[in-house]
Amino acid sequence: MKTINIAELLARCDGSFIPRRLDDFIGRQIIERQNGDTWVGARLIAELVVQGxxxxxxxxxxxxxxxxxxxxxxxxxxxxxxxxxxLSCNKWNTIKLNGTECKVEMIREIAQQLAHTSLFGDWRMLWIDEADAIPPVAQVRFLTLLDDLPRGIAIACTSNCKLRDFDERFQTRFQAFEIAPPTTGEIISLLRRYLPDEPEVVNAANFADGNVRQALLDTKGLVQRSLQLLAA
Structure with missing residues (x-):
């Protein structure tokens, strides 16, 4: 089995991979759903982020x-x-939280921190995963923080829910995206960066049903099984 860029594959699987170029993403499609939702591919979103x-x-x-x-x-x-x-942000000018941590007191403390000038760069970031888990009363306090942001602040929130599941007052304060799953062909192209000649990547892409992380983990499994066979 021919393998290339395995260090990148492992980093993608363990969550330590940091994208540095647009080609690190796949998915440029825009899908208009019957319920009125619009899904946008990750590569296209990355392009819009660069423009932003x-x-x-x-x-x-x-x-x-x-x-x-x-x-x-x-x-x-x-x-x-x-x-x-x-934005050239690092751990010194990034606050990363889970939505469950965002109590009213925490939001108030963050607002105070963001009001001060950073010593570590032009930009600071607030990164909140599982933003749908922010308690309702804290979401109300968060609205004021969003309205009063000083220059040089970026806020990025992620969630597994749908955009319409958020309070309208909350989600309309963001540039919001629902991410479209990539096509099977796009996933195959990604997996072939690591296993260019392995036919099994087609099965990995098909079984993933649009879940890129699952396809990458299955590809990692193919590499591990190949190494076991070589060692036997």
Whole structure:
């Protein structure tokens, strides 16, 4: 079995991979659902994020606010990590929380922190995973934080729920996206970056049903089984 870029494959599987270019994403489709929802591919969202950062930097670092929704394995965290990289943010100027941690007191404390000038760069980021788990009373306090953001602040929230499941007052304060699953062909193209000649990647892509993370983990399994056979 011919393998290439295995370090990248492993990093994608364990969550440590940091996208640094648009080609690290797949999915450029726009899907209009019968219920009125619009799903957008991760690669296309990444392109829009790049444009958003460029526009913000050209306008005195105007605040950025993104809400990324979609089922597991579609690249929500990867998109936030890409935004973080575009803004040259690191652990010193990034606050990362789970929605369950966002009590009213925490939101108030964050608002106070964001009001101060950063010593570590032009941008600071607030990254909230599982934003749908923010308690309702804290969401109300969060609205004020969103309205009063100073320049040079980016807020990125992710969730596994649908956009319409959020309070309208909350979600309309963001540039919000529902992430479309990539096509099977797009997933196959991604997996062939690591196993260019392995026919089993087609099965991995088919069985994943749009879940990129699952397809990558199955591909990692193919590599491990190949190594076991070589060692036998």
């Amino acid at each position: 950062v460029q526009l913000a930097n050209a306008n005195q670092r105007s605040p950025l606010k993104y809400l990324l929704n979609g089922r597991p394995g579609l690249g929500k965290s990867a998109l936030v990590a890409y935004l973080q990289q575009l």
